[in-house]
Every structure is written in C-alpha cells, then in structure tokens.
Amino acid sequence: MDPDNRHRDLLHWLAGAARGQDKTAxxxxxxxxxxxxxxxxxxxxxxxxxxxxxxxxxxxGAYLPLAANGA
Known part of the structure; x- marks a missing residue:
C-alpha cells in the first residue's frame, strides 16, 4: 500500500477512535x-x-526550558 494512503487511512481511523467514548482504551x-x-x-x-x-x-509563544528533578 502507498505510504500516503496508509497514513490517510490511519488518520481516518484515529479520528474516529478519538471521537469515540473510550479515550482510555x-x-x-x-x-x-x-x-x-x-x-x-x-x-x-x-x-x-x-x-x-x-x-x-x-x-x-516562546520556548521556556523546564528544570527537571529526580529520577
């Protein structure tokens, strides 16, 4: 399958899944x-x-670096 078509198909699937009720799933x-x-x-x-x-x-907007502490 053409990569562009595959990405388009995946985006359609993701859009439908994102509209679904179960975002955790x-x-x-x-x-x-x-x-x-x-x-x-x-x-x-x-x-x-x-x-x-x-x-x-x-x-x-601006880039503001954040300091991280801990593991």
Missing part, C-alpha cells in the same frame, strides 16, 4: 502498539490541529 491501544507508528501519528495530528486552531499561541 484508545490510549492503551496506542501505547500497546508503539512499533506501528500510530501513537506518533496521533500526537502529530493533535499538535497540528492545535496549531491550526490556536495560531496566536504558536506565532507568539
């Missing part, structure tokens, strides 16, 4: 199958959607 499914790339595609899709919906945050 979706998260578990994505985490249980990290090797298939769906989790990465989901995070990228949601980030691009946020960028589209809130352009002012991305245009005027």
């Amino acid at each position: 979706l998260a578990r499914d994505l985490l249980d199958h990290l090797e298939d790339g769906c989790a990465k595609l989901f995070v990228t899709w949601r980030a691009m959607d946020a960028r589209r919906r809130f352009p002012e945050v991305f245009a005027g």
Whole structure:
C-alpha cells in the first residue's frame, strides 16, 4: 500500500477512535502498539490541529526550558 494512503487511512481511523467514548482504551491501544507508528501519528495530528486552531499561541509563544528533578 502507498505510504500516503496508509497514513490517510490511519488518520481516518484515529479520528474516529478519538471521537469515540473510550479515550482510555484508545490510549492503551496506542501505547500497546508503539512499533506501528500510530501513537506518533496521533500526537502529530493533535499538535497540528492545535496549531491550526490556536495560531496566536504558536506565532507568539516562546520556548521556556523546564528544570527537571529526580529520577
């Protein structure tokens, strides 16, 4: 299958799953199958959607590094 078609099909599936009632099951499914790339595609899709919906945050935001403590 053409990679572009596969990604389109995966995005359609993810969009439907994200609209579903059980977000916990979706998260578990994505985490249980990290090797298939769906989790990465989901995070990228949601980030691009946020960028589209809130352009002012991305245009005027700043990088603020955070300090981490502990293990």
